[in-house]
Amino acid sequence: MQQTVNGVSANTLQNVTWIKSRRSAIEGNCVELAVLPDRSVAVRNSREPDGPALIYTRAEMIAFLDGAREGEFDALVS
Known part of the structure; x- marks a missing residue:
């Protein structure tokens, strides 16, 4: 399996389903x-699809x- 590196173009990530918060x-x-x-x-800005x-590992996201x-992280947005 090919390893994905950070900073990839989001449009190169094929057959994935992007989700965002309700x-x-x-x-x-x-x-x-x-x-x-x-x-x-994978994490991207919705304004720039x-x-x-x-790209973050499962452990990093957890x-x-x-x-x-x-x-x-509350102090970052208060």
């Missing part, structure tokens, strides 16, 4: 995520989501 702004200003075949997660996508649930 809480996203109507204007479409949001982050979209897609699970890749190796179970890593063909722009760059960052650590990030756990931190978000625990409020570790």
